[in-house]
Structure formats: C-alpha cells, structure tokens
Amino acid sequence: MRRKELYRSRKLPLFLALSLSFMFGGCTLARPELQMAEEEQLCGILAVTGEQEAQQVKEQSLEGRSFLSKRELEEALTAELIVEGVYRKEEHTFAFEGVEGHVLGVMEEGEPPTIHFVNDGFFTGVEANTTVTDTGREDTISGTILVMQSLNEPVYLYPVYGRSDGSYYAVLDSGGVLMNGVHDEGEVYSQNYHWETVEEFGGEKETRSTSITVSVEAGIPVKRVQVRMYDENNGLLETKELSGKMRKVRLPEETAYIIVEEETVEGAVKRSLYNREETEEELVHVVHYPGRDGLIDSQEIVFFKAGTT
DSSP: OOOOOOOOOOOOOOHHHTTTTHHTTTTOOSSSSGGGGGGGGEEEEEEEEOOHHHHHHHHHHHHHOOOOHHHHHHHHHHSSSEEEEETTTTTTEETTTTTTOOOEEEEEETTTTEEEEOOOOOOOEEEEEEEEEETTEEEEEEEEEEEETTTTTTTEHHHHEEEETSSSSEEEEEEEGEEEOOTTTTTTEEEEEEEEEEEEEEEEEEEEEEEEEEEEEEEOOEEEEEEEEEEETSEEEEEEEEEETTEEEEEEETTTEEEEEEEESOOEEEEEEGGGGGGGEEEEEEEEEGGGGGGGGEEEEEEEEOOOO
C-alpha cells in the first residue's frame, strides 16, 4: 500500500505575519486539490516585482464581462493565475510565459535521480543542503534577493510546481505579496514554503520534504566603483574604474593591499580594505549594481595577482 500526503506552509516574521494576516486568511495550500495529486511537487519560489504581463492579460479577459457584485469582481481579479513554465536544464533556470522573475529552487533530475539547486544568480547568501536519514530525505535551500530601497512596486513570491510529465507551472495567487512600499536599507522580509510527501511501503514510511526560504532585503546600489592598489610602502601602484561587466581584476605583482571605493546612487561613499599579503587566495568583493525591475544585481569581483590566473 502506498500513501502520499502533501502540504505547503508559510513562515513569516511576526511583524510581517501580522501586517499580511488579512491576505493569507489561514490558507495553507496554493492549490488544495494537489493534496491528492501525487505526481506534482513543489520545486521553487518565483520572485517578481510589480504586475506582470500575464496578469494584465487576465485582467483584459475580464473586460466586458458582467458581475453580480463588486465582491464577485474582486474575487475574479484576485483568483490565482496558473502560468506555464520551461525548465532550462543546461542553465538550471526557469522561464514563464508573461512573467519576468527569478527562481530559487530544488530540482530532481536524471536516472538515478540527482538533486540540483536552482539559482539564476540574483539570489545571494545561498545555502543548500540535502540530508538523508533512515526515514527519508530533506532538501533545503535559502537565499536573499536584493531590491532597491526606493522601490515603490510590491515584491511577490509565488510557488513553482513540477508535474510528472516534466512540465512546470507557477501559481500567481493573491497571497503572494511579500513587500510593498518604500523601505529602508537593511530591512529584510522572509517567506518559507514547505512541501512534504509520505510514502508507505509494507508498513514502513519514507518521508521526503522540500523546504525553500526566500528573503527580500532592501539595499542601495552603486553608481561608481573604483579600486586602488598599493605596495607594502603604501605607494599607489594603480587606480582602476570598474564597470558592471568586469568579473576579474588583475593586480600588479607587488600589490600588498587594495581599497575598493563605492559611491552609491544616493551619493554615499563606502571603502573596503583587503590585505593581499594575508592570503595567497583570490580576493573576492561583491558589488551591488542596479538591476532590472527595481532589483539589485549582486556581482562578485575577483582580484588576482599577475601570474596566478
């Protein structure tokens, strides 16, 4: 005999849970009918900013229709929207029709199946882990997506599901809003989706669970980045302006330390000091450049000495 139970839950910080309680209203499933759909499972969280083309198309389809009450119209507008997606195996990323966003997730592929963690590069501080025990397996992943603190558009997080036939879809439901309005640098909002299956074989239970946590953090991107390279006598060797396309910077062999100076879009200046003599490894600095749709594109800049790479 085989039995499988599915559920989804959200865990929010107390202050956020209180502010959004009227939206979630105790609902714990994006699609309650999936409780019996053994072939479907959670595989990611889709983060988007503002209204999407798919939602605009839905609203246009309601134009000209008659509604018996304002409540009926509101329910039609806020009803969950299913958008089909494509999983790009080579890049481990998703694309959805009429939606511009970024997915953090867990994928099982191949035969025998192997686990792949999905991150298209917009999530930082990503931690992923698979734990196997005598009673089952747990896959967990968490990450943060950065948005500009001046962003006026709401940020939405939507669940992504996979079907047994290899197709994927996202549920754009009315409870997906996580952050709305202007926020100060450093404010963080988090949401967790948990999906669990329990299979029973001859009285023995095996549990498989997926837990995905996405945090949204407000920040301030830079408009100018400069690196200054010094020798052990504090002599300036070279000054270089960095662009958003640069991923690696070559340092003169006699470099003892570097100073990375960043000017934000609001005019503040931040300086970071790296001592090159304390490590033989490459130096890595993360720069927050302005991205699309109010997001911040975090890029790693690798500094290496001549002759080492």
